[in-house]
Each structure stands twice: as structure tokens, then as C-alpha cells.
Amino acid sequence: MKKLILVKFGKRIRELRRGRELSQKQLGELTGFHYNYVGMIERGERNPSLENIAVFANAFEISLSELFTFEVKNEN
Incomplete structure (x- = not known):
């Protein structure tokens, strides 16, 4: 079962990537990650490390707090 935080973070990365009209391959080239x-x-x-999260923020030229501008509600 996928964890909600990982799904929300992934959607945020996709939203930012598409907003900049980048392919996954192009984002991979910017970050140094494989597409x-x-x-x-x-x-x-995947559960990215803090270092990899910072690489994404740098690639999008935004702060870490901006990268995490999504809501995750606890389902407990």
C-alpha cells in the first residue's frame, strides 16, 4: 500500500514538472536522476531522501517549503 505522503509528494513533483513543460527525461537531466x-x-x-528532495527544489528553483505546499490529512 502506498503511503499518502508519497503519493501527494509525487503529485506535487508532477504538477511542478508539467507547469514548466518538462518531460520526465528533461527533469531527470536537470536533477541528475534517471527518468x-x-x-x-x-x-x-519511491521514498526520496532529504538530499534528493532538496535536489528537486533546486531544479524547480523553489524553497523546500514551497515544494511541500500540499495538504496531507491523517486518516486515523
């Missing part, structure tokens, strides 16, 4: 990894992040299949 398969970018796709896995976007689908919530």
Missing part, C-alpha cells in the same frame, strides 16, 4: 526514478517518485513508489 525512471522521476516517474517512480511521481507515482508515489
Whole structure:
């Protein structure tokens, strides 16, 4: 089962990427990540490290707080 935070984060990455009209491959080139990894992040299949999260923020030229501008409600 995918964790909600990973799915929300992945959707945020996809939203930012598409907003800049980048392909997964182009985002991979900007970040140094393989495009398969970018796709896995976007689908919530990977749990990126803090270092990789910072790489995404730098690639989009936004702060970490901006990168995390999405809401995650606890389902407990």
C-alpha cells in the first residue's frame, strides 16, 4: 500500500514538472536522476531522501517549503 505522503509528494513533483513543460527525461537531466526514478517518485513508489528532495527544489528553483505546499490529512 502506498503511503499518502508519497503519493501527494509525487503529485506535487508532477504538477511542478508539467507547469514548466518538462518531460520526465528533461527533469531527470536537470536533477541528475534517471527518468525512471522521476516517474517512480511521481507515482508515489519511491521514498526520496532529504538530499534528493532538496535536489528537486533546486531544479524547480523553489524553497523546500514551497515544494511541500500540499495538504496531507491523517486518516486515523
